[in-house]
Amino acid sequence: MMNPTQKIKAGILGASGYTGAEVMRLLLRHPNIEICFLTADRKAGQPVQDVYPHLGGYGLPDMISVDSAPWDDVDVVFCGLPHGTTQEIIVGLSTTLKIIDLSADFRIEDPATYEEWYGHEHFAMELQSEAVYGLTEFNRDEIKNARLVACPGCYPTAVLLALLPLVSAGLIDPHDLVIDAKSGTTGAGRGLKQMTLFSEAGEGLSPYSIASHRHAPEIEQEIAKSIKVPAADIRVNFVPHLVPMSRGELITGHVRLSPGKTVRDVRAEYSAAFGDEPFIRLLPEGAVPQTQMVRGSNNCVINVFDDRIPGRATIIAAIDNLVKGSSGQAVQNMNVMFDLAETTALEQAPLFP
Amino acid sequence: MMNPTQKIKAGILGASGYTGAEVMRLLLRHPNIEICFLTADRKAGQPVQDVYPHLGGYGLPDMISVDSAPWDDVDVVFCGLPHGTTQEIIVGLSTTLKIIDLSADFRIEDPATYEEWYGHEHFAMELQSEAVYGLTEFNRDEIKNARLVACPGCYPTAVLLALLPLVSAGLIDPHDLVIDAKSGTTGAGRGLKQMTLFSEAGEGLSPYSIASHRHAPEIEQEIAKSIKVPAADIRVNFVPHLVPMSRGELITGHVRLSPGKTVRDVRAEYSAAFGDEPFIRLLPEGAVPQTQMVRGSNNCVINVFDDRIPGRATIIAAIDNLVKGSSGQAVQNMNVMFDLAETTALEQAPLFP
């Protein structure tokens, strides 16, 4: 453990986005962290108050451009930049700097898959090979020693927490995974899009990116790795829906149980996998996860139910997409990387109602 | 066709509920209908203004108790009563009175299934055997001559419109139907429930009645009938979710295509089935149905998409649960029963935003 009086110095890239703001919110309560700089190119020179009024009055530094970031002053940077831009920036940074990337830039291991889904050649494949996939509960040891952690996408976080233990234990068929996913509007970021205007998203429900969402190959990659088959062997159904709420993400997994297996076996496996995890909560039998149960927290609630079709089950998991699905998991990873108590700054109970 | 100057006289039972109010809203614009009485036992004596202020000023009659309903004055009654109460009331009515039931009382044909799901013996099985299932697009001829029409549940309406043509045509596997359903809060009615308080349902997403929703056996019954197998042979996955919106319902069907069949075949079948239907709209290829597209209207928008898992497809349909999913379909059925133009009073374009 660190000397408690010594502060880790952190910078946040892309601090004007929602994930950047959420890293700030969490780190403000972290006793071992000092926030040294915030970058936001188009807002450079502005105080935090102007960009995120709710964070005014907390003594945070003004926004600066990424070009003027004092890299040498910090121990760790959180990167909340748009996809594709992190690669170019961090490739030139000191190798002693720890990097926690919240974008998709280092999540996909196969260059061809990356290029297919993100539309351009990867700019920093040598860094990619070094990156550790930051799903904390499953990769803790690698994260501990990593320099570059690629935090999972919000959907993959919920999906993999719910499915990886079952796939690994052979409880469900990895070739019949139907994932019906639902997210609040913050999942689409703070950028201006017609689809996420209040007048468009309010009082409505919109499926989107059906069978074409970038989180599908990420999910497939990790499921394939867990059972040691090529990524191309796994194809999942993945249909996300935009829900008229700001925060929250819930995945409904419609799965086929392996012959002879039951939801009781699934619950037992969850208990084994997550019994000691501080943030993953298997609900009591019959209790249904809701996004309301995790809002603002790093928690994931999870449960499994019998399907009416014999041999099938329904798995439900809910997270806050901006916390466990992004910035909270990033801070959790930072705690692991710096040998701090993993729950530091993440203990706040959910906000409900 | 009716003599245009002669008005059909209608009564509405359970006018204080949302479906009752929606029947009123629609009938107010119907040139051939006169609303003669409204019942609402606990509100008897109150003007409409006190129960539904938005309907004040339209000259509607005051609420009365069901006991004092002048049955002989009307040609048709719409029943928006709580499940289980319609049976007892209508069993004693004149057989010349047309009855359009919006409750679940006459939807389930098998008495044992009814008793299993609704918790009591059916009180009017002889009427049940006479009831026609009011999914207009598929049962038009029977509806035309029916005395008693049992309007489908809101979820079954969307599910059956989307799946029946495909199951009937052998395009999809009826034994692998995964239906992930989403509804606004009006689906739960105007009764006071903690789950539908704004503070509880807002900013959140809640699955409910997983594998235990009463609309599942209704869906199974109709699918089984369409392929002439016993209802017990069909079991569907059905997982509904409560969405923080008032109106709207969307179902995401994750289905397995029959060998050799493609989404192109599905689109062709939809075109054939619905090409002449005034309220069912197959969207252009790639266009995704949203509940926003149908709000306040009797329309159903529908489309089909390739799944990432070969041989599977994703089907999406959206309706307004209070219109096509309930009161609008009821009015549509009334138009059929009285030989009026089927679209009368239902032509209003959706309200968006």
Next chain:
Amino acid sequence: MMNPTQKIKAGILGASGYTGAEVMRLLLRHPNIEICFLTADRKAGQPVQDVYPHLGGYGLPDMISVDSAPWDDVDVVFCGLPHGTTQEIIVGLSTTLKIIDLSADFRIEDPATYEEWYGHEHFAMELQSEAVYGLTEFNRDEIKNARLVACPGCYPTAVLLALLPLVSAGLIDPHDLVIDAKSGTTGAGRGLKQMTLFSEAGEGLSPYSIASHRHAPEIEQEIAKSIKVPAADIRVNFVPHLVPMSRGELITGHVRLSPGKTVRDVRAEYSAAFGDEPFIRLLPEGAVPQTQMVRGSNNCVINVFDDRIPGRATIIAAIDNLVKGSSGQAVQNMNVMFDLAETTALEQAPLFP
């Protein structure tokens, strides 16, 4: 009255905005209107389905650029263009064409006031002098003979309906008008603004444009006219708030009664002023107007209440900002201009819930 078989031909400028879409929705139900063209420069060539999916399937023409509008083919144009752009376009049109402007371009009579609030010299003052302010209930006679009608802003519509009768009758002090206004997000249009993203406006309440909203001088102008004083003599408090709903507008007027006057006098005046009005509804004593009572309709609900401060009263009025506050009033004005029944296409009861 028109020959019922002869259709008035209409064009809609700026059909991709919310007010344009709402004019479409309403006119689709108008028996005397044929929609001949829709302009939307950046969407030119696109079918309505791509711009407003909820209006697909109704046989509307594709979007065209305003440059290619066939002006000679139409009898009337509805202008839903951004403020400042209508002036330049319509200045060159045939003087036999009727123009119903939904923008602010012709609302302000005084050129200096216009320039002060809209940031540029007026481009078509000669048309301005011809324009009639389209608050139907108060200017019916002028509207009947007008070529160019400037429809009021959404806030002024609600405010003036509520206050003009009282100011004119000397029941309240025109120099102590405190107007606390609330609007849904559609009031800000379909343009992309950070403030109206779901994630920003949801679960929150935001005052804006305090004492600096462009609707303030418009309100002052009309109040001043009604009591024949110079506009500069009237200054109103006007504080609008953005509410997390799409549609709806409610104004809370905190007013000072003239000596000896009571809320009973105010109710009597409202009865006198609005007793014959089809769209203005004085609620029963004690009943509180809500936006839910008017959604999707051209109605305005209104009432008055005692204040705790002796000699003061609270006035509340609610409208749907896109209907009575904009497109519905525009259609109402068109009905007046073409000598049609004023309620044509506007009879639909409100949508609730």
Next chain:
Amino acid sequence: MMNPTQKIKAGILGASGYTGAEVMRLLLRHPNIEICFLTADRKAGQPVQDVYPHLGGYGLPDMISVDSAPWDDVDVVFCGLPHGTTQEIIVGLSTTLKIIDLSADFRIEDPATYEEWYGHEHFAMELQSEAVYGLTEFNRDEIKNARLVACPGCYPTAVLLALLPLVSAGLIDPHDLVIDAKSGTTGAGRGLKQMTLFSEAGEGLSPYSIASHRHAPEIEQEIAKSIKVPAADIRVNFVPHLVPMSRGELITGHVRLSPGKTVRDVRAEYSAAFGDEPFIRLLPEGAVPQTQMVRGSNNCVINVFDDRIPGRATIIAAIDNLVKGSSGQAVQNMNVMFDLAETTALEQAPLFP
């Protein structure tokens, strides 16, 4: 200051209500507090998980009935009971027990006023005379030595924070206070009411309790006290509105400046009054308070603006009604009463979006 290893023992009465849950949420992060019991008569015997699923897994005790509360085991109780019930319960408790009441039971000093507004004679006037009004920023010294603290209502909290300094300093006219207030639905509690159903409150705005809200006499009492006049001398306009959001409260004060005074003077007074306050933040000139800026936090944001009517000003303040407006202020008061750092457990930055 307390011995840091020694925990204060607390009980929460009415733990099944929203304010009770919020006290739990906050105290879970309090290093000096141990939650010993939770009462909820109708939920007695249930685990917290069943009543508030988001608080499951934190080791809280099961609900018990108030009759079985082990009063001797605790140092302090938070009372979140319905109005009128706290009086009877606490009248019999040991006088060494500190009581922090979140209900209205001890807010009104004058028995006749209490009876007029709450509909029954006060049951414990001797306790009333001992109660300290818990508006922390203004009554810190009395709170420090109080046994019984009556926490202010949510609206009075925001109103008094904004107005008391100005009234006390003679900057505004205490006889011309127009307070247009807006609140989310949690202000109405978790009880089942038609008005707060999602389907009723969503997509709408509803004024309520116009000139008849119980918070009006509470505001008047405190304003009168601050300028040492009888409560009956002060009458405020107070019109609350229900906003479709769960949390958050914003008040818009339309006030008359004293002759010669300006908004600059108001800002200076706020700076003087709140410069050292940890939770009250005067925003930069021109920045508009929004409820989004304080969600989940104990903060109050405040600002003042010129009115268009000369000599008037608009004052805006926003709080989270469940935190600063209720449970947060209660914890703040507890910190004061037990000589702890006042911000303990209340440091969490707001949750946005």
